[in-house]
Amino acid sequence: MAEAKTVAILGGGPVGLAAAAHVLEHGMEPVVLEAGPDAGHAVRQWSHVRMFSPWEYNIDKAAERLLATVGWNAPSGSEYPTGGELVAQYLEPLATRTPLRDRIRTNSLVTSVGRVGFDKVKTRGREAAPFEVRYENGKGPESLRADAVIDATGTWLAPNPAGADGLMAMGERRVQDRLAYGMPDVLGRDRGRYAGRTAAVLGAGHSAIGTLIDLSRLKDEVPTTEFVWLLRSDTPEKSFGGGANDKLSARGELGAAFAALVASGKVKVETGFRVSRLDRAGQRLRVVSAAACCERTVTVDELVVATGFRPELDFLREVRLSLDPALECPPALAPLIDPNEHSCGTVRPHGARELAQPEPGFYFAGMKSYGRAPTFLMLTGYEQVRSIVAEIAGDHEAARKVELVLPETGVCSGPGPQLAQPDDVGTAAASGGCCAPAPHKAAKGGACCG
Ligand SMILES: Cc1cc2nc3c(=O)[nH]c(=O)nc-3n(C[C@H](O)[C@H](O)[C@H](O)COP(=O)(O)OP(=O)(O)OC[C@H]3O[C@@H](n4cnc5c(N)ncnc54)[C@H](O)[C@@H]3O)c2cc1C
Numbered sequence: 001m002a003e004a005k006t007v008a009i010l011g012g013g014p015v016g017l018a019a020a021a022h023v024l025e026h027g028m029e030p031v032v033l034e035a036g037p038d039a040g041h042a043v044r045q046w047s048h049v050r051m052f053s054p055w056e057y058n059i060d061k062a063a064e065r066l067l068a069t070v071g072w073n074a075p076s077g078s079e080y081p082t083g084g085e086l087v088a089q090y091l092e093p094l095a096t097r098t099p100l101r102d103r104i105r106t107n108s109l110v111t112s113v114g115r116v117g118f119d120k121v122k123t124r125g126r127e128a129a130p131f132e133v134r135y136e137n138g139k140g141p142e143s144l145r146a147d148a149v150i151d152a153t154g155t156w157l158a159p160n161p162a163g164a165d166g167l168m169a170m171g172e173r174r175v176q177d178r179l180a181y182g183m184p185d186v187l188g189r190d191r192g193r194y195a196g197r198t199a200a201v202l203g204a205g206h207s208a209i210g211t212l213i214d215l216s217r218l219k220d221e222v223p224t225t226e227f228v229w230l231l232r233s234d235t236p237e238k239s240f241g242g243g244a245n246d247k248l249s250a251r252g253e254l255g256a257a258f259a260a261l262v263a264s265g266k267v268k269v270e271t272g273f274r275v276s277r278l279d280r281a282g283q284r285l286r287v288v289s290a291a292a293c294c295e296r297t298v299t300v301d302e303l304v305v306a307t308g309f310r311p312e313l314d315f316l317r318e319v320r321l322s323l324d325p326a327l328e329c330p331p332a333l334a335p336l337i338d339p340n341e342h343s344c345g346t347v348r349p350h351g352a353r354e355l356a357q358p359e360p361g362f363y364f365a366g367m368k369s370y371g372r373a374p375t376f377l378m379l380t381g382y383e384q385v386r387s388i389v390a391e392i393a394g395d396h397e398a399a400r401k402v403e404l405v406l407p408e409t410g411v412c413s414g415p416g417p418q419l420a421q422p423d424d425v426g427t428a429a430a431s432g433g434c435c436a437p438a439p440h441k442a443a444k445g446g447a448c449c450g
Contacts, residue, residue, distance in 0.1 A: 004029045007392060008133045008146035010110045012039035015366030015381035016152035017091060018060035020100050022389035025062050031144055032100070033135050035109040035157070039095035040087045042156035047084030048185040049210060052251035053377060054080050059090060060382040066098045080250050108135045108142070113149060113362075114318035127360040148361040148392045150385065151316070155309035155367050156182070162202055162305045164232055164274030164289075171278045178278075178285040181305045183207045186214040193302055194218060198226040200287055200298055202275060203306030204239045205374055206251070209258040211304050216266050228268040228298060230287065236262060236269055270298060278303070311368045320359040329371030330355050330364060337373040347380060349404035351387025363388045380404060 005028045009016045012034030020030035034041060051058065056077035064074065067090075075081065075089050095104055114120075115129045133144045159181035163169040172179070184190040195218055201211050208229070215227040229236075241255025261267050270289075273296065277288040281299050289296045311328050313321070324334035332354040336347045355363050365388060366381040383404045391399035 005147040005392065006031060006145065007389070008033065008131060008144055008149045010113075010133070010149065010151045011153035011366070011368075012036075012095065012104055012106070013042050013152060013154050013366060014040070014058070014060070014086070014091060014378050015154075015385060016150070017094050017100065017104075018063050018382050019150050019152055019365060019385035019389060020103060021060060021062040021066045021094070021098075022385055023392075024066065024099060024103075026389055026393040026395075028389075028393060030100070030103050031146065032104040033108040033110050033133065033144070034104060034106045035153075037106055038092075039104055039106065040091035042154050043083045043087055043091065045083075045156065046183050047082060047087060048188050049083050049183055050250070051080055051082065051086065052206070052248050052254060053379070054078050054250075057248075057377065057379045058086060060385075062386070063090075063094050066100070067094055070097045072097070105135075105137065108137045110135045110153070110315055111141075112315050112318065113151075115359075116145065120318050120320060131361065148363075150363050150365050150388060151368060152364075152366040152381070152385070153312065153368055155311050155370075158310050158312045159305065160307040160310055160372075162275045162278065162287075162303065162307065164276065169275045169278050169288075175278045175280060175285055178280075178301070179303050179305055183211055183306065184304060186211060186218055191218070194225060194227075195222045196224040197301040198228075198299075199302040199304060200228045200230050200300045201304045201306060202230040202273075202287075203304075203308070204231055204233060204236075205306065205308060206254065208304075208306035209239055209254065211306060212267055213254070213258055213261065216261055219266075228270060228300070229262075230273040230275065230289075230298065231269060231271045232274050234272045236271060270296070273298075308372065308374050309367075310372050311364075319362055320357065322358050324371065327371040327373050329369060329373060330357065333369065334371075337370055337375060339373055339375070347375075347404075349383065349402040351384060351402040352391035352399040353387075355384060355388060356391075361392070 007023045007028055007030050009019045009030055009032045012032045016032055017039060020032050023030035038044065054077060055075045058081065072093055081089065094100060110133060112134045114132050115126060116132050118126050118129050130145045130147060131149050133146060133149065135142050161168040162172055186194050194215065199215060201208050212227065212229055215225065219225040240259040241252055246252030262269060273289045274291065275287055276290040279286040279288065284299050284301055285303055287298045287300065287303055322331055323329065324331050327334050327338060333350060336350065355365065355369055357363065365384045367376045369384060370376040383402060387399045387402050
């Protein structure tokens with residue numbers, strides 16, 4: 001009998017673990033390499049955040065089947081977990097109580113990926129060579145050989161900088177002690193940094209508005225707390241979301257609650273604020289926005305940079321990649337998730353075919369597969385890895401049959417994604433998504449976005 005294929009899964013987040021469960025189900029051997037001390041390391045950093053998708057959207061089917069074999073008590077599908085509850089009630093049992101336990105290597109930071117005996121330039125016979133994955137675990141360099149690689153390392157560890165042009169703001173590196181990237185735990189772990197002090201929050205997405213709502217709660221408890229919202233765009237309304245039209249009601253409510261907070265005047269808003277420089281002003285921080293006409297300055301104690309995330313690609317230098325030049329995601333996915341075109345999380349079902357790279361056997365999955373696009377949902381990642389793993393296992397038909405029905409956001413800023421191939425129209429319409437075209441319509445118009 002031929003040996004079972006080994007699949008290296010980079011990253012032990014929700015999507016990496018789901019991939020591992022699918023690999024096991026197909027009779028192959030998964031090895032998960034996770035940089036953090038535990039699986040779900042990135043989610044643990046936002047454990048205080050209440051998720052806007054309920055449990056029914058957060059659990060992968062193969063993972064659920066694996067957990068069922070060890071007497072797992074599934075949480076109620078309609079409830080909304082925090083990141084911490086997602087870890088405690090789902091990721092932790094999956095990683096420590098199922099057969100995945102022996103297939104996860106924690107404290108293992110992947111540093112490079114290549115093909116044994118082949119540098120990037122060498123072609124003939126390349127696809128038959130195993131992958132070599134190098135990683136560091138504090139005991140010296142380690143190496144793993146694998147038949148296929150799924151990169152599910154997410155983007156949490158590579159936040160976007162404060163600078164409005166995508167570069168670090170001048171001086172940003174020198175004032176790191178005054179900055180928090182992502183979503184600090186303002187009411188809990190990081191309370192001491194913000195209570196009774198002045199903070200600025202930079203960004204327009206869910207992380208920014210969640211942090212601003214938490215700061216307003218902190219101000220209710222500690223009235224000397226002050227905060228200001230720094231927004232690059234001139235239209236704060238764009239951050240308010242779909243309200244009652246959002247099928248993920250918790251996400252709609254978050255936007256609506258924030259809109260009310262802004263309307264009440266409790267949130268000071270600086271629109272059109274494009275950070276160019278960060279300077280120290282004694283013990284404080286001066287945040288500077290330089291436009292052609294004039295310079296504006298806000299002086300605060302702390303700056304929360306919630307400007308999104310980007311994929312880390314350096315360790316893939318020896319892998320043959322093809323990425324969208326703007327979003328840094330697989331090219332076939334780009335038109336479906338481009339925030340210039342549409343802002344909702346609805347995406348046409350996609351799988352191995354769209355996620356494949358010129359390097360045979362190498363795939364992006366999960367948050368990282370979206371590159372710089374901000375609208376990824378876990379459920380999308382679970383369908384991605386189901387399809388990818390079926391493809392690796394040689395079940396091409398199952399790989400091709402992608403099915404995904406995502407909840408709509410109720411708003412979409414653009415005309416909706418253009419379809420990559422004419423034969424995709426049927427599938428897209430069947431998904432019934434916000435930006436899916438109506439049946440038999442050409443790619444242009446959308447069910448809600450046209
Ligand atoms: C605050 C917040 C709230 C969110 N809420 C929702 C929600 O309600 N519903 C929803 O569907 N989605 C939500 N998302 C989006 C998304 O579903 C989550 O980010 C989800 O965790 C993505 O899963 P992932 O496995 O792709 O990536 P991650 O969870 O980021 O996991 C990637 C893992 O890879 C590890 N890693 C990184 N680099 C390396 C390396 N070089 N070597 C080895 N390991 C590495 C990391 O430590 C991490 O554990 C939210 C995201 C954020 C940030």
